[in-house]
Every structure is written in C-alpha cells, then in structure tokens.
Amino acid sequence: MDGLGLLFHAVVAIGANHRDIANKSGTLRMTSSDPFAFDLDGDKLREECGVFGVIGATDAAAACALGLHALQHRGQEAVGITSFDGTEFFTRRGLGHVADNFSTGESIAELPGTMAAGHVRYSTTGGAGLRNVQPLYADLASGGFAVAHNGNISNAMALRQELVQNGAIFQSTSDTEVIIHLVATSRFPTLLDKFVDALRMVEGAYSLVVMTPRGMLACRDPLGIRPLVMGRLGDATIFASETVALDVVGAEFVRQIDPGELVEVELDGKITSHHPFGNHKPRPCIFEHVYFSRPDSVFNGRSVYGSRRNIGMELAKESPCDADLVVPVPDSGVPAAIGYSQESGIPFELGIIRSHYVGRTFIQPSDGARNAGVKRKHNANRALVEGKRIVLIDDSIVRGTTSLKIVQMMRDAGAREVHFRVASPPTGNGCYYGVDTPERSKLLAGRMNIAAMREFIQADSLAFVSIDGLYRAVGLDGRNNACPQYCDACFTGEYPTALTDLSTREKEEAQLTFPVGKVA
Ligand code: SF4
Helix, strand or coil: CCHHHCEECCCCCCCCCEEEEEECCCCCCCCCCCCCCCCHHHCCCEECEEEEEEECCCCHHHHHHHHHHHCHHHCCCEEEEEEECCCCEEEEEEECCHHHHCCCHHHHHCCCCCEEEEEEECCCHHHCCHHHCCCEEEEECCEEEEEEEEEEECCHHHHHHHHHHCCCCCCCCCCHHHHHHHHHHCCCCCHHHHHHHHHHHCCEEEEEEEEECCEEEEEECCCCCCCCEEEEECCEEEEECCHHHHHHHCCEEEEECCCCCEEEEECCCCEEEECCCCCCCCCCECHHHHHHCCCCCEECCEEHHHHHHHHHHHHHHHCCCCCCEEEECCCCCHHHHHHHHHHHCCCECCCEEECCCCCCCCCCCCHHHHHCCHHHCEEECHHHHCCCEEEEEECCCCCCHHHHHHHHHHHHCCCCEEEEEECCCCCCCCCCCCEECCCHHHCHHHHCCHHHHHHHHCCCEEEECCHHHHHHHCCCCCCCCCCCCCECHHHHCCCCCCCCCCCHHHHHHHCCCCCCCCCC
16 A cells, blocks of 8 residues: 555545544643743753553543543643543544543534544644644554554655655654555554564664554554553553553552563453564663652652652762751652752751642743743742752753752852752763653753853752763662663763664764763
8 A cells, every 4th residue: 555545634634533622722832922931940851752552441541631631741732632432432632631522511512432542742842733733543454543653663754755755645744754654555464463574673762552443552662762661451452651550540650661562452451462563682771760750659669759869868878968958959859859858967947939820831842931920930948948958959960051040049049159069961962752852952961061051050069960870779789881771872972773763963073971970
C-alpha cells in the first residue's frame, strides 16, 4: 500500500469510522502576554508528553481523563482522548489542561466505549497547534489506528523525507505520524507484524499506546528511554507513563513494561507479551529520578521521592557546607533539600514560599522576559533567612537565569551567605528523546565551567552532585562507564542511540565534555 492509501481524520470526515471533536474553547497557554509567565519553574527541562490507555473498563474515557490529570505535569499545552465503542473511534482534542477539556459529563459522553487512550503534550512553539495534538488517528487497510506517543524519534526527519518522496501526505509536523505511515506502508501481512516492522525502522525514544479495532498495543523502545507501566483495575488493563496515574484511578500497579517489550491486549482481555527487538541493555532516562516524574511515582523499581532525597544526601557528603539553614527551591528542590539536611544535620526550613494561586505557565522565548518577575510566584521568607547562611537546593540549573534571581532574592531578604547546591550534574547537553531542552549555547553548563557558573548566579559557592553520586542515589554502586545503566546524555554527552537527524556540527557540539561534581 502506498502512502496515499493512508487517510487521516482531518481528511476523512464523511463515511469514516471515526468522529473527531476538536474542543476550540481550550486555551493555548504559551503566550508572550501571559502576566504570570515568569517563575522559577520556567528554567527547567520539560518532559514533552504523558500517555494513558485503558481497555476493558465501562467508563474508559472518564478513567483516561482522570489518569491524564495525574500526568498533567508531563505536558500542559494540549490534551486528547480517543475511545472505541466496538464499531467507531471517537476523538476529542483541545489546547490547554485536562480540566479545560474534560471536566464535564458532556465531554466524556462524547467518548463512548470500553477502550480509550489519551495524551498530554508539551511542545516548543513551532510544534504547537491542534493538528499535532494526540492521539493521532488514521484509517489503515486493517481499520482504525490511534496512537499516543511519549518520546522522540531521532531519525524522523530522514524517514519522513523518504516517505514523502514515495508519495506519503503528512497531516501534522509530529514525529509520531512517521510511525503511522511506516505501519501503513509495511508489506507484512498482520497489523502486529506491520507495527513491529515500522518500529524496527525508527531510532530514538518511544513509549506508545495504540488502539486498533482488535484491542490495545503498548510498547517501549528497546532501551526503555521513556517510562511506561501497566496496571489493573478490576477486569480493565491500564497503561500509563507513571505509577501515580494508576494510583489516582484506583488501579493496582502490575509491573513496568520492559524495554523493547510490546504488550498486546485483545478486546476479550487476553494479554500477550512480545519481545521483537532482541536483547539490549536498558538505558532509561535518569532525569525521571531527578525531576520529570512526580515524587509519588515509582520509576524503574524505585520511589522517585526516595531517589531525590538520596541525591540530597550524596550532595551533602560530596559538597558539605558551613551554614545555618537548608532551603529548597520549591517545589522540585524539596526532597533533595530534606536529604541534604538529614545528612548534614543543618536544619531544613522553608525560606522561599510559593504562591499556589498563580496559574501554571510555560517557558517564555527570551531570556530577558524570563529574568523578570520571579516574585510573582515565589517570595523569600525574610523573617527566617535574615542574617543566616543559607544552602539553597535546586534539582537542576538549565539556563541559570532563575538561579541568579533566587540567589538575589535571598540576599535581598538579608541572607548573609548563599551557597547553591544542585541535585543533578551540570546539564550541558541537549536531549533528543522527548524533552524540550534549550540549545547548547543557552545551557549554562554548555558554555561555562563551574567557577564561571558560580560567578554568573552570584552565589558564595556552587556545587553539583557528581554523576557517580547520582547513580549511587538511585541504588547503584556508581556509573558503569563501559556500559552505563541509564541514559544520562544531557550530563555526559554520551547518547545511547544514533542521532540521524542531527547535523555533523550539532553532533560535535553534543560530544563536548565539561567538569562535574566540584565545588566552586
Ligand atoms: Fe533523560 Fe537527559 Fe537522556 Fe534526555 S538526555 S533521555 S533528559 S537523561
């Protein structure tokens, strides 16, 4: 079948077994005029997606909406749910949060059936818009095919070019659509074989939840870079990016999907596990422990909260500090600050207070804009910090602009000394696996050594946890340099897959190294 045989929901409106309901009322929150856009959360790496799938539940769409709500931190730009009632597929998609689009009984009633898959999304400015909102849907020769994807295909541009040359017509700019075209054009006889055939051609990171008229497929890339777990709720099987989504819908955690595993759940509930990609050493994203996952999730067999507290303890051992108070940068620095305090014996105190009445917003495009207005969301607890020597704990430094602001905020509140400790190694490289990262020249650790970074953020001292300290914090003896146990490329520059779509210059830049784990 050639690419022209693939018709998308945007094209097939009449006579197809799919109804697409775009919620035009949802608001895209990434606007330069957003008055609350500048806060400490702005200078973070951004996980781009979360996925959720449920099969065998009477209220599948409602469970899906609830699960996506628990995954909202993985993407706040847009949300979509597709359901299947045994005959037809129904999709509702919109810009904004889950609650903006799926809070009413009517919105859920538009999605009948016992099987549903959903997606929350964050993307860079160029990728915004309804046409990229997932699940993506296509009518294939074998029937409907809806896919929700967390991750990034690092050879998507090359594959897309080839597909277009062969006549494929793309309806979105999403890398996920490449998978659909590859499935559509595969010569293998069964849909399962076509799907495996397609995935053998892609490189990069993918955790996928797919719906077909026969049931649900859930799959993780051979290295397991992005997370995916399976749960059980009565007779229903659930797949989700994080265990917290299982907790929230009342499901029991069964297990994580193995790297390279493809789980097939048929409409009658029969579950089959396939391992079509051979044996690979897993390389899950270590940044899930540091920041992306919710602290109440379990990732790669470990409590995320526990890992973050351990990182703080490692940091205290590696980079002690003579100080009066340990102060977290809220909220993501809290578990590591608790660990630092427990290990060092220095009291933990909330020296920065977060307002919970400011809307959650997105990264702004210019550093100048980012530098303004930090106090809208966070304010120093002056009575506590005045005259004190403070150890500030944050999970990471990306551009460094908000770190500078927060150090300044402590000094303005009367802190005598401000020592900055970071619960991850310096983030000096971009991520090509589904995380929005600024270009290397915008990453503070991409252009400065630790002494220069300290000077930039104007702290009295600055230290990052070492890469081995990070590995110890997640229960290992340290990093196995010959065969690393995690993907840690944003720290080390060692990417676990080919990066076909990158130019040679970008590849050279990505391999640059930088010092880690020293106090400046
Ligand atoms: Fe995670 Fe960093 Fe690897 Fe991206 S490069 S998958 S953020 S560890």
